[in-house]
Amino acid sequence: MSTERESWKSRLGFVFAAVGSAVGLANIWKFPYTVGNSGGAAFIILYLAALLLIGLPVFVSEVLIGRAAKSNPRGAMRRLSGSKMWEGMGMMMVITGFIVSAFYSAVAGWIFGYLVEAASGRLSAISSAQEAQDLYSSLMTNPYWGVGFHLLFIGVCMGLLYTGVQHGIERGNKIMMPALIVVLLLLVFKGLTLPGAGEGLRFLLSPDWSQVTGAVVLSALGQSFFTLSVGQGTMITYGSYLDDDANIVSSCVPIALIDTLISIMSTVAVFTIVFSAGLEPTSGPGLLFHTLPLVFGQISGGYIVALLFFLLVVLAAVSSEISAMEPLIAYLMNEKGWTRHHAVLLCAGAAFVLGIPCALSSSLLSQYQIYGMSFLDLMAFVATEILVPVGGLASVVFVGWRWGIKDALKNLRQGSEGLFKRAPWILTYFRYGMCYVAPALVILVFLNGLGLFG
Numbered sequence: 001m002s003t004e005r006e007s008w009k010s011r012l013g014f015v016f017a018a019v020g021s022a023v024g025l026a027n028i029w030k031f032p033y034t035v036g037n038s039g040g041a042a043f044i045i046l047y048l049a050a051l052l053l054i055g056l057p058v059f060v061s062e063v064l065i066g067r068a069a070k071s072n073p074r075g076a077m078r079r080l081s082g083s084k085m086w087e088g089m090g091m092m093m094v095i096t097g098f099i100v101s102a103f104y105s106a107v108a109g110w111i112f113g114y115l116v117e118a119a120s121g122r123l124s125a126i127s128s129a130q131e132a133q134d135l136y137s138s139l140m141t142n143p144y145w146g147v148g149f150h151l152l153f154i155g156v157c158m159g160l161l162y163t164g165v166q167h168g169i170e171r172g173n174k175i176m177m178p179a180l181i182v183v184l185l186l187l188v189f190k191g192l193t194l195p196g197a198g199e200g201l202r203f204l205l206s207p208d209w210s211q212v213t214g215a216v217v218l219s220a221l222g223q224s225f226f227t228l229s230v231g232q233g234t235m236i237t238y239g240s241y242l243d244d245d246a247n248i249v250s251s252c253v254p255i256a257l258i259d260t261l262i263s264i265m266s267t268v269a270v271f272t273i274v275f276s277a278g279l280e281p282t283s284g285p286g287l288l289f290h291t292l293p294l295v296f297g298q299i300s301g302g303y304i305v306a307l308l309f310f311l312l313v314v315l316a317a318v319s320s321e322i323s324a325m326e327p328l329i330a331y332l333m334n335e336k337g338w339t340r341h342h343a344v345l346l347c348a349g350a351a352f353v354l355g356i357p358c359a360l361s362s363s364l365l366s367q368y369q370i371y372g373m374s375f376l377d378l379m380a381f382v383a384t385e386i387l388v389p390v391g392g393l394a395s396v397v398f399v400g401w402r403w404g405i406k407d408a409l410k411n412l413r414q415g416s417e418g419l420f421k422r423a424p425w426i427l428t429y430f431r432y433g434m435c436y437v438a439p440a441l442v443i444l445v446f447l448n449g450l451g452l453f454g
Protein backbone atom coordinates (compact mmCIF):
# COMPACT_ATOMS: atom_id res chain seq x y z
CA MET A 1 0.00 0.00 0.00
CA SER A 2 3.04 2.21 -0.06
CA THR A 3 2.19 4.77 -2.72
CA GLU A 4 4.74 7.13 -4.24
CA ARG A 5 6.29 9.48 -1.70
CA GLU A 6 4.93 13.01 -1.78
CA SER A 7 7.11 15.97 -2.70
CA TRP A 8 6.91 19.74 -3.24
CA LYS A 9 5.76 20.87 -6.64
CA SER A 10 8.41 23.58 -6.80
CA ARG A 11 11.33 24.91 -4.79
CA LEU A 12 9.21 27.93 -3.98
CA GLY A 13 6.64 25.57 -2.54
CA PHE A 14 9.17 24.48 0.06
CA VAL A 15 10.13 28.07 0.80
CA PHE A 16 6.50 29.10 1.34
CA ALA A 17 5.77 26.09 3.50
CA ALA A 18 8.90 26.52 5.60
CA VAL A 19 8.22 30.23 6.06
CA GLY A 20 4.67 29.30 7.01
CA SER A 21 5.99 26.90 9.58
CA ALA A 22 8.59 29.29 10.93
CA VAL A 23 6.33 32.33 11.17
CA GLY A 24 3.90 31.79 13.99
CA LEU A 25 2.93 32.80 17.50
CA ALA A 26 6.62 33.00 18.35
CA ASN A 27 7.07 35.87 15.88
CA ILE A 28 3.92 37.88 16.31
CA TRP A 29 3.20 37.33 19.97
CA LYS A 30 6.20 36.02 21.87
CA PHE A 31 8.93 38.06 20.17
CA PRO A 32 7.28 41.46 20.78
CA TYR A 33 6.46 40.76 24.41
CA THR A 34 9.90 39.32 25.12
CA VAL A 35 11.57 42.33 23.51
CA GLY A 36 9.22 44.43 25.64
CA ASN A 37 10.28 42.96 28.96
CA SER A 38 13.81 41.69 28.26
CA GLY A 39 15.83 44.77 27.43
CA GLY A 40 14.48 45.94 24.04
CA ALA A 41 17.23 45.98 21.43
CA ALA A 42 19.50 44.01 23.77
CA PHE A 43 17.24 41.00 23.34
CA ILE A 44 17.12 41.49 19.58
CA ILE A 45 20.93 41.46 19.42
CA LEU A 46 21.12 38.28 21.53
CA TYR A 47 18.49 36.65 19.37
CA LEU A 48 20.36 37.53 16.16
CA ALA A 49 23.55 36.06 17.60
CA ALA A 50 21.71 32.86 18.60
CA LEU A 51 20.24 32.66 15.11
CA LEU A 52 23.60 32.96 13.40
CA LEU A 53 25.62 30.74 15.71
CA ILE A 54 23.03 28.10 16.54
CA GLY A 55 19.65 28.42 14.79
CA LEU A 56 20.86 28.48 11.19
CA PRO A 57 23.32 25.55 11.45
CA VAL A 58 20.62 23.47 13.17
CA PHE A 59 18.02 24.47 10.61
CA VAL A 60 20.24 23.55 7.64
CA SER A 61 21.24 20.28 9.36
CA GLU A 62 17.63 19.23 9.68
CA VAL A 63 16.62 20.10 6.12
CA LEU A 64 19.74 18.26 4.92
CA ILE A 65 18.94 15.14 6.96
CA GLY A 66 15.44 15.12 5.51
CA ARG A 67 16.51 15.65 1.93
CA ALA A 68 19.21 12.99 2.11
CA ALA A 69 17.04 10.35 3.78
CA LYS A 70 13.63 11.13 2.21
CA SER A 71 11.89 9.93 5.31
CA ASN A 72 10.19 11.00 8.52
CA PRO A 73 12.54 11.93 11.41
CA ARG A 74 12.71 8.42 12.84
CA GLY A 75 13.21 6.72 9.48
CA ALA A 76 15.70 9.41 8.44
CA MET A 77 17.93 8.94 11.46
CA ARG A 78 17.84 5.18 10.97
CA ARG A 79 18.54 5.36 7.27
CA LEU A 80 21.57 7.61 7.67
CA SER A 81 23.08 5.89 10.72
CA GLY A 82 21.71 2.36 11.03
CA SER A 83 21.68 2.96 14.77
CA LYS A 84 18.84 2.18 17.16
CA MET A 85 19.85 4.99 19.47
CA TRP A 86 19.60 7.61 16.74
CA GLU A 87 16.38 6.08 15.52
CA GLY A 88 15.09 6.67 19.06
CA MET A 89 16.23 10.29 18.87
CA GLY A 90 14.25 10.68 15.65
CA MET A 91 11.21 9.21 17.37
CA MET A 92 11.62 11.66 20.22
CA MET A 93 11.47 14.50 17.71
CA VAL A 94 8.27 13.12 16.20
CA ILE A 95 6.73 13.02 19.66
CA THR A 96 7.96 16.53 20.48
CA GLY A 97 6.31 17.88 17.34
CA PHE A 98 3.09 16.22 18.37
CA ILE A 99 3.24 17.70 21.90
CA VAL A 100 3.90 21.13 20.40
CA SER A 101 0.90 20.73 18.10
CA ALA A 102 -1.37 19.96 21.08
CA PHE A 103 -0.59 22.98 23.27
CA TYR A 104 -0.07 25.27 20.29
CA SER A 105 -3.60 24.57 19.12
CA ALA A 106 -5.06 25.35 22.53
CA VAL A 107 -3.34 28.76 22.53
CA ALA A 108 -4.13 29.42 18.87
CA GLY A 109 -7.75 28.61 19.70
CA TRP A 110 -7.86 31.62 22.06
CA ILE A 111 -6.55 33.78 19.26
CA PHE A 112 -9.16 32.38 16.94
CA GLY A 113 -11.70 33.31 19.59
CA TYR A 114 -10.31 36.85 19.76
CA LEU A 115 -10.60 37.10 15.98
CA VAL A 116 -14.32 36.43 16.38
CA GLU A 117 -14.49 39.08 19.14
CA ALA A 118 -12.74 41.51 16.81
CA ALA A 119 -15.18 40.73 14.00
CA SER A 120 -18.14 41.27 16.31
CA GLY A 121 -16.84 44.75 17.16
CA ARG A 122 -16.48 44.03 20.86
CA LEU A 123 -12.70 44.51 20.88
CA SER A 124 -12.73 47.94 19.31
CA ALA A 125 -15.51 49.02 21.70
CA ILE A 126 -13.25 48.59 24.72
CA SER A 127 -12.54 51.86 26.48
CA SER A 128 -10.71 51.03 29.71
CA ALA A 129 -8.10 48.62 31.04
CA GLN A 130 -10.77 47.18 33.30
CA GLU A 131 -13.01 46.38 30.33
CA ALA A 132 -10.17 44.68 28.49
CA GLN A 133 -9.40 42.64 31.58
CA ASP A 134 -13.07 41.77 32.13
CA LEU A 135 -13.51 40.56 28.58
CA TYR A 136 -10.34 38.51 28.86
CA SER A 137 -11.46 36.93 32.13
CA SER A 138 -14.96 36.19 30.92
CA LEU A 139 -13.62 34.39 27.85
CA MET A 140 -10.75 32.59 29.50
CA THR A 141 -12.83 31.22 32.35
CA ASN A 142 -15.40 29.83 29.93
CA PRO A 143 -14.44 26.18 29.30
CA TYR A 144 -16.69 25.89 26.22
CA TRP A 145 -15.01 28.88 24.62
CA GLY A 146 -11.50 27.48 25.17
CA VAL A 147 -12.24 23.94 24.03
CA GLY A 148 -14.59 25.03 21.25
CA PHE A 149 -12.05 27.25 19.53
CA HIS A 150 -9.29 24.70 20.09
CA LEU A 151 -11.49 22.19 18.21
CA LEU A 152 -12.31 24.66 15.44
CA PHE A 153 -8.66 25.54 14.99
CA ILE A 154 -7.59 21.90 14.76
CA GLY A 155 -10.45 21.28 12.33
CA VAL A 156 -9.13 23.95 9.95
CA CYS A 157 -5.61 22.49 10.12
CA MET A 158 -6.94 18.99 9.61
CA GLY A 159 -8.68 20.08 6.44
CA LEU A 160 -5.40 21.37 5.00
CA LEU A 161 -3.39 18.32 6.03
CA TYR A 162 -6.01 15.97 4.69
CA THR A 163 -5.45 17.11 1.10
CA GLY A 164 -1.74 16.37 1.19
CA VAL A 165 1.63 18.03 0.72
CA GLN A 166 1.06 19.73 -2.63
CA HIS A 167 -2.62 20.51 -2.45
CA GLY A 168 -2.97 21.23 1.24
CA ILE A 169 0.33 22.35 2.74
CA GLU A 170 1.93 23.90 -0.33
CA ARG A 171 -1.12 25.57 -1.80
CA GLY A 172 -2.43 26.69 1.59
CA ASN A 173 0.85 28.38 2.41
CA LYS A 174 1.09 30.00 -1.01
CA ILE A 175 -2.16 31.79 -0.17
CA MET A 176 -1.66 32.35 3.55
CA MET A 177 1.89 33.73 3.50
CA PRO A 178 1.39 36.56 0.99
CA ALA A 179 -1.86 37.45 2.78
CA LEU A 180 0.01 37.53 6.07
CA ILE A 181 2.72 39.81 4.69
CA VAL A 182 0.17 42.24 3.21
CA VAL A 183 -1.71 42.43 6.52
CA LEU A 184 1.52 42.93 8.45
CA LEU A 185 2.65 45.73 6.12
CA LEU A 186 -0.70 47.47 6.59
CA LEU A 187 -0.33 47.24 10.36
CA VAL A 188 3.25 48.52 10.32
CA PHE A 189 2.12 51.44 8.18
CA LYS A 190 -0.77 52.17 10.51
CA GLY A 191 1.53 51.97 13.54
CA LEU A 192 4.18 54.25 12.08
CA THR A 193 1.65 56.92 11.18
CA LEU A 194 0.12 57.08 14.66
CA PRO A 195 1.08 59.93 16.97
CA GLY A 196 3.64 58.68 19.47
CA ALA A 197 5.10 56.11 17.08
CA GLY A 198 8.55 57.62 17.68
CA GLU A 199 8.36 56.64 21.34
CA GLY A 200 7.74 53.04 20.38
CA LEU A 201 10.65 52.99 17.96
CA ARG A 202 12.95 54.57 20.53
CA PHE A 203 12.04 51.88 23.05
CA LEU A 204 12.66 49.22 20.43
CA LEU A 205 16.03 50.59 19.38
CA SER A 206 17.57 51.29 22.77
CA PRO A 207 19.23 48.26 24.34
CA ASP A 208 18.83 47.92 28.08
CA TRP A 209 21.56 45.47 29.05
CA SER A 210 20.66 45.62 32.73
CA GLN A 211 17.66 43.43 31.93
CA VAL A 212 19.79 40.66 30.43
CA THR A 213 20.09 37.69 32.77
CA GLY A 214 20.97 34.04 32.21
CA ALA A 215 17.29 33.37 31.74
CA VAL A 216 17.08 36.01 29.02
CA VAL A 217 20.03 34.44 27.18
CA LEU A 218 18.32 31.06 27.44
CA SER A 219 15.12 32.50 26.08
CA ALA A 220 16.98 34.03 23.10
CA LEU A 221 18.29 30.56 22.32
CA GLY A 222 14.85 29.03 22.79
CA GLN A 223 13.37 31.72 20.56
CA SER A 224 15.85 31.00 17.76
CA PHE A 225 14.97 27.29 17.91
CA PHE A 226 11.25 27.58 18.27
CA THR A 227 10.78 30.26 15.67
CA LEU A 228 12.66 28.24 13.04
CA SER A 229 10.58 25.16 13.95
CA VAL A 230 13.69 23.06 14.57
CA GLY A 231 14.27 20.37 17.18
CA GLN A 232 10.90 18.71 16.61
CA GLY A 233 11.16 16.99 13.29
CA THR A 234 9.28 19.57 11.25
CA MET A 235 12.19 20.69 9.13
CA ILE A 236 13.46 17.12 8.66
CA THR A 237 10.02 16.22 7.35
CA TYR A 238 9.67 19.30 5.13
CA GLY A 239 13.24 18.70 3.88
CA SER A 240 12.29 15.13 2.97
CA TYR A 241 9.87 16.45 0.33
CA LEU A 242 12.74 18.25 -1.46
CA ASP A 243 14.44 16.97 -4.60
CA ASP A 244 18.11 16.03 -4.38
CA ASP A 245 19.17 18.95 -6.53
CA ALA A 246 17.38 21.63 -4.47
CA ASN A 247 19.75 24.35 -3.29
CA ILE A 248 19.36 24.04 0.46
CA VAL A 249 21.51 26.98 1.50
CA SER A 250 19.93 29.50 -0.81
CA SER A 251 16.46 28.33 0.29
CA CYS A 252 17.16 28.23 4.02
CA VAL A 253 18.97 31.54 4.45
CA PRO A 254 16.11 33.60 2.98
CA ILE A 255 13.63 31.62 5.08
CA ALA A 256 15.52 32.51 8.27
CA LEU A 257 15.79 36.14 7.13
CA ILE A 258 12.10 36.47 6.31
CA ASP A 259 11.21 34.86 9.62
CA THR A 260 13.40 37.36 11.48
CA LEU A 261 12.09 40.29 9.47
CA ILE A 262 8.53 39.32 10.33
CA SER A 263 9.40 39.15 14.04
CA ILE A 264 10.88 42.62 13.86
CA MET A 265 8.04 44.06 11.79
CA SER A 266 5.50 42.62 14.22
CA THR A 267 7.38 44.24 17.06
CA VAL A 268 7.39 47.60 15.26
CA ALA A 269 3.64 47.31 14.64
CA VAL A 270 2.85 46.28 18.20
CA PHE A 271 5.16 48.83 19.87
CA THR A 272 4.06 51.82 17.82
CA ILE A 273 0.41 50.93 18.33
CA VAL A 274 0.87 50.37 22.05
CA PHE A 275 2.94 53.53 22.66
CA SER A 276 0.49 55.66 20.69
CA ALA A 277 -2.00 54.97 23.49
CA GLY A 278 0.54 55.93 26.14
CA LEU A 279 0.96 52.31 27.26
CA GLU A 280 4.11 50.21 27.53
CA PRO A 281 4.70 46.78 25.98
CA THR A 282 5.99 45.31 29.23
CA SER A 283 2.94 43.30 30.23
CA GLY A 284 4.34 39.97 29.02
CA PRO A 285 2.01 37.43 27.43
CA GLY A 286 -0.99 39.65 28.21
CA LEU A 287 0.25 42.12 25.60
CA LEU A 288 -1.96 40.51 23.00
CA PHE A 289 -5.04 40.07 25.14
CA HIS A 290 -5.06 43.08 27.49
CA THR A 291 -2.85 45.80 26.08
CA LEU A 292 -3.64 45.69 22.37
CA PRO A 293 -7.45 45.49 22.71
CA LEU A 294 -7.29 48.57 24.88
CA VAL A 295 -5.55 50.40 22.04
CA PHE A 296 -8.00 49.26 19.36
CA GLY A 297 -10.76 51.20 21.10
CA GLN A 298 -8.70 54.40 20.99
CA ILE A 299 -7.27 54.63 17.49
CA SER A 300 -9.08 55.54 14.31
CA GLY A 301 -10.01 52.50 12.26
CA GLY A 302 -9.61 50.39 15.39
CA TYR A 303 -12.18 47.87 14.19
CA ILE A 304 -10.28 47.09 11.00
CA VAL A 305 -6.91 47.12 12.75
CA ALA A 306 -8.15 44.65 15.38
CA LEU A 307 -9.67 42.40 12.75
CA LEU A 308 -6.55 42.44 10.58
CA PHE A 309 -4.29 41.89 13.55
CA PHE A 310 -6.01 38.76 14.80
CA LEU A 311 -6.44 37.49 11.26
CA LEU A 312 -2.68 37.83 10.86
CA VAL A 313 -2.00 35.82 13.99
CA VAL A 314 -4.50 33.10 13.09
CA LEU A 315 -3.00 32.69 9.59
CA ALA A 316 0.48 32.44 11.07
CA ALA A 317 -0.70 29.90 13.63
CA VAL A 318 -2.48 27.64 11.12
CA SER A 319 0.56 27.32 8.88
CA SER A 320 2.74 26.53 11.92
CA GLU A 321 0.31 24.05 13.43
CA ILE A 322 0.10 21.94 10.28
CA SER A 323 3.89 21.76 10.20
CA ALA A 324 4.04 20.59 13.81
CA MET A 325 1.64 17.73 13.03
CA GLU A 326 3.22 16.65 9.75
CA PRO A 327 6.17 14.68 11.26
CA LEU A 328 3.80 12.30 13.08
CA ILE A 329 1.66 11.99 9.96
CA ALA A 330 4.75 11.23 7.86
CA TYR A 331 5.88 8.73 10.48
CA LEU A 332 2.56 6.86 10.43
CA MET A 333 2.57 6.84 6.63
CA ASN A 334 6.21 5.83 6.09
CA GLU A 335 6.77 3.47 8.99
CA LYS A 336 3.32 2.04 9.60
CA GLY A 337 1.95 2.12 6.07
CA TRP A 338 -1.11 4.20 7.02
CA THR A 339 -2.96 6.27 4.46
CA ARG A 340 -2.65 10.03 4.82
CA HIS A 341 -6.32 10.31 5.72
CA HIS A 342 -6.06 7.86 8.60
CA ALA A 343 -2.83 9.40 9.83
CA VAL A 344 -4.33 12.91 9.78
CA LEU A 345 -7.44 11.77 11.64
CA LEU A 346 -5.45 10.07 14.36
CA CYS A 347 -2.93 12.86 14.72
CA ALA A 348 -5.50 15.66 14.83
CA GLY A 349 -7.77 13.65 17.13
CA ALA A 350 -4.97 12.89 19.56
CA ALA A 351 -3.65 16.48 19.48
CA PHE A 352 -7.17 17.66 20.23
CA VAL A 353 -7.48 15.34 23.24
CA LEU A 354 -4.04 16.23 24.63
CA GLY A 355 -4.78 19.90 24.04
CA ILE A 356 -8.01 19.84 26.07
CA PRO A 357 -6.37 20.15 29.49
CA CYS A 358 -4.29 23.01 28.06
CA ALA A 359 -7.40 24.74 26.74
CA LEU A 360 -8.98 24.33 30.18
CA SER A 361 -5.95 25.52 32.13
CA SER A 362 -7.47 28.90 32.91
CA SER A 363 -11.03 27.69 33.45
CA LEU A 364 -12.05 24.27 34.82
CA LEU A 365 -8.49 23.21 35.61
CA SER A 366 -7.19 26.51 36.92
CA GLN A 367 -6.85 25.07 40.46
CA TYR A 368 -4.55 22.28 39.37
CA GLN A 369 -0.87 23.03 39.40
CA ILE A 370 2.01 20.68 38.68
CA TYR A 371 5.37 21.94 39.97
CA GLY A 372 3.69 25.31 40.34
CA MET A 373 2.67 25.41 36.68
CA SER A 374 -0.63 25.01 34.88
CA PHE A 375 -0.92 22.03 32.55
CA LEU A 376 -0.40 24.34 29.58
CA ASP A 377 2.68 26.01 31.04
CA LEU A 378 4.14 22.66 31.99
CA MET A 379 3.68 21.21 28.52
CA ALA A 380 5.03 24.33 26.85
CA PHE A 381 7.99 24.34 29.24
CA VAL A 382 8.90 20.68 28.76
CA ALA A 383 8.55 20.94 24.99
CA THR A 384 10.20 24.27 24.26
CA GLU A 385 12.81 24.50 27.02
CA ILE A 386 13.87 20.85 27.17
CA LEU A 387 12.75 18.62 24.28
CA VAL A 388 13.27 21.18 21.50
CA PRO A 389 16.84 22.16 22.50
CA VAL A 390 17.71 18.46 22.96
CA GLY A 391 16.23 17.66 19.53
CA GLY A 392 18.09 20.54 17.89
CA LEU A 393 21.33 19.51 19.54
CA ALA A 394 20.77 15.94 18.37
CA SER A 395 20.37 17.15 14.78
CA VAL A 396 23.67 19.05 14.59
CA VAL A 397 25.57 16.41 16.51
CA PHE A 398 24.12 13.79 14.19
CA VAL A 399 25.25 15.68 11.11
CA GLY A 400 28.63 16.70 12.51
CA TRP A 401 29.64 13.51 14.24
CA ARG A 402 27.45 10.53 13.45
CA TRP A 403 26.65 10.89 9.77
CA GLY A 404 30.01 12.67 9.53
CA ILE A 405 30.63 16.24 8.49
CA LYS A 406 32.52 15.16 5.35
CA ASP A 407 29.65 13.14 3.93
CA ALA A 408 27.11 15.65 5.13
CA LEU A 409 28.82 18.59 3.46
CA LYS A 410 29.27 16.57 0.30
CA ASN A 411 25.54 16.08 0.34
CA LEU A 412 24.92 19.74 1.12
CA ARG A 413 27.01 20.65 -1.92
CA GLN A 414 24.51 18.85 -4.14
CA GLY A 415 22.43 21.59 -5.73
CA SER A 416 24.65 24.32 -4.26
CA GLU A 417 27.85 23.76 -6.26
CA GLY A 418 27.84 27.19 -7.87
CA LEU A 419 27.20 28.96 -4.60
CA PHE A 420 30.00 27.16 -2.77
CA LYS A 421 32.42 27.88 -5.58
CA ARG A 422 31.68 31.57 -5.36
CA ALA A 423 31.65 31.68 -1.57
CA PRO A 424 33.65 28.81 -0.07
CA TRP A 425 33.49 30.45 3.37
CA ILE A 426 29.87 29.28 3.60
CA LEU A 427 31.08 25.69 3.82
CA THR A 428 33.58 26.67 6.50
CA TYR A 429 30.81 28.41 8.44
CA PHE A 430 28.64 25.29 8.35
CA ARG A 431 31.54 22.95 9.14
CA TYR A 432 32.50 24.81 12.33
CA GLY A 433 28.93 25.70 13.15
CA MET A 434 27.63 22.15 12.96
CA CYS A 435 30.64 20.43 14.55
CA TYR A 436 31.64 22.82 17.31
CA VAL A 437 29.98 26.17 17.77
CA ALA A 438 26.29 25.18 17.81
CA PRO A 439 26.70 22.01 19.94
CA ALA A 440 28.98 23.72 22.46
CA LEU A 441 26.74 26.77 22.84
CA VAL A 442 23.55 24.76 23.19
CA ILE A 443 25.14 22.63 25.93
CA LEU A 444 26.47 25.71 27.73
CA VAL A 445 23.19 27.56 27.61
CA PHE A 446 21.34 24.43 28.66
CA LEU A 447 23.58 23.80 31.68
CA ASN A 448 23.23 27.44 32.61
CA GLY A 449 19.46 27.09 32.38
CA LEU A 450 19.61 24.17 34.78
CA GLY A 451 21.43 26.42 37.22
CA LEU A 452 24.84 24.72 36.96
CA PHE A 453 26.77 27.96 36.91
CA GLY A 454 24.99 29.32 39.95
Ligand code: PHE
Nearest residue numbers: 022024025026227229320324
Ligand atom coordinates in the same frame (compact mmCIF):
# COMPACT_ATOMS: atom_id res chain seq x y z
N1 PHE B 1 7.80 28.27 14.44
C1 PHE B 1 6.50 28.33 15.02
C2 PHE B 1 6.30 29.71 15.64
O1 PHE B 1 7.13 30.55 15.49
C3 PHE B 1 6.25 27.29 16.05
C4 PHE B 1 6.44 25.89 15.59
C5 PHE B 1 7.39 25.12 16.16
C6 PHE B 1 5.69 25.33 14.61
C7 PHE B 1 7.60 23.85 15.74
C8 PHE B 1 5.92 24.05 14.19
C9 PHE B 1 6.85 23.30 14.75
O2 PHE B 1 5.33 29.97 16.27
